[in-house]
Amino acid sequence: MTTRVARLSWPLIALLGVFALVRPVPSITGAMEVLGRPWAPLxxxxLISIVWFAAVVWRREGRPVLTLTCAGLVYGVLAVVLSAVLxxxxxxxxxxPLASPGGVGVVMVLLVNAAWGAVVGVVASVVSRRHHTGDR
Known part of the structure; x- marks a missing residue:
């Protein structure tokens, strides 16, 4: 497992995790209220999911599920830190999340965002496999 993780594109994972920080910015600035809930967050x-999907498909990442799961975790950690600071x-x-008792909020943020990345990664994996099969 360690060699698999080491072969991931950590710069891409970090970039995708940082990119996802566009998600909390509208909430922090109040733009979500202006744009309207529940549609604006969705x-x-x-849009973030489309960028994540396109990035791993375009780069032909060998492990899109693991790559995007890690990107979701990076985003989750950054979102917790951003919330704690702001x-x-x-x-x-x-x-x-840090204000929740027993760290449950942090765990949930990490689980939800890892799952988000994994789901987008599964879709990218299926599409990539079908696309590459069609290349032959």
Whole structure:
């Protein structure tokens, strides 16, 4: 398993995780309220998913599921840190996943975002496999 993880494109994983930070920015700035809920968060999530999908398919990543699962985890960690830094500044108190008892919020953020990446990775894997089979 260690060699498999080492062969992942860590720069791509980091870039995709950082890119997903566009998701909390509209919430932090209040733009989600202007754009309208529940559609605005869904649209942003779909757009990020399309970029993630396109990146691993275009690069012909050998392990799209693992790559995007890791990207989801990177995003989750960054989102928790961003929340910890910004919530006291914007709201005067710690809010978000770190404020939940027993670290449950952090675990849920990581699980949900890892699952998000994995689902997009499975779709990319299926599409890539079909596309590459069609190349022959």
């Amino acid at each position: 649209v942003v999530t779909v 919530s006291p500044v914007l709201h005067g108190e710690l809010m978000g």
